[in-house]
Amino acid sequence: MTKHAAEDAAVAAPAQPGRRFTSYPPSSCRRAAAQGRMDPGAAGAAARATGSWLDAVPRRAEHDDDWMEKHPSALAGFESVLAAAKGKQVVMFLDYDGTLSPIVKDPDTAVMTEEMRDAVRGVAEHFPTAIVSGRCRDKVFNFVKLAELYYAGSHGMDIKGPTPESKHAKAKAEAVLCQPASEFLPVIDEVYRALTATTAAIPGATVENNKFCLSVHFRCVQEEKWSALEEQVRSVLKEFPDLRLTRGRKVLEIRPSIKWDKGNALQFLLEALGFADSNNVFPIYIGDDRTDEDAFKVLRDMGQGIGILVSKIPKETSASYSLREPSEVKEFLHKLVKSKQSTTQRD
């Protein structure tokens, strides 16, 4: 196996703050929209994205046993998770690809199973639940198909909450709650067209339009062609300094140079749910990719809740727990619901 292949190997009370957004949009989204441009720290990160393809490979942090000690299984350590969450309002954040659905070659076929949908539905009956994805919001909604959830698409740059009547009903068009990168829509469309044309000569390369960001997929590109593809992407982006390049799982992500990522989306949602500066909230974020690290870091810095990395191999991460694959995510969600049900019955 090559080093590249290794990558793949409390029931919310009705009156409680949090089931609905409190202001539209909360101040954090307005601030980001007003600031518009990327901060110097993010600019540095964009510059660092000029590294080699090896950057796309998760680095082995240390020996597996040590890693598991630092990032224990959220299933084996379930009782510790429960103890930490005791008396607090759990808020669930779920990444989509690689977390709720297995990684597959064709992004359009990354469906989630009915069993996984049931598990997510069950969690959302007890806790505010959000899907936080790099996909465009409509696309990820079409995969998940649960109208009662919050959705943060385009790496958190397109956030929308459920409406009261949308529960168990077909989702309707609703007021968008937070779109801090809306001014970038025309440029993203322009770059989408340019990248589609430029990369057409590389067999297997595809460009996915995720509305406020783009994904250039190379999972089906011969490894010898990866560098050429990256060069092509970079040459297009030279003309667009307001965009930056980041990496995911066999994908190059192009997004606006604003300081807004999945971590900001998590903070925005907590604020919108009425939990800004609250000590009584226990956010759980489950994700498998580099972009999820932004959310893990926010939780680590807050000192509240837990991040759970979905991975079969050790990776550098700010998450505190781990799960090996989507089937374990499903099991974890079921356990959480079961324990909530038994607590509610006891009370």
Ligand SMILES: O=P(O)(O)OC[C@H]1O[C@H](O[C@H]2O[C@H](CO)[C@@H](O)[C@H](O)[C@H]2O)[C@H](O)[C@@H](O)[C@@H]1O
């Ligand atoms: O934040 P996420 O929900 O995890 O989305 C991140 C990217 O996921 C998708 O790409 C990944 O999954 C594909 C399907 O399994 C796989 O073919 C691809 O190699 C992975 O990178 C999605 O297609 C991208 O647009 C998302 O940005």
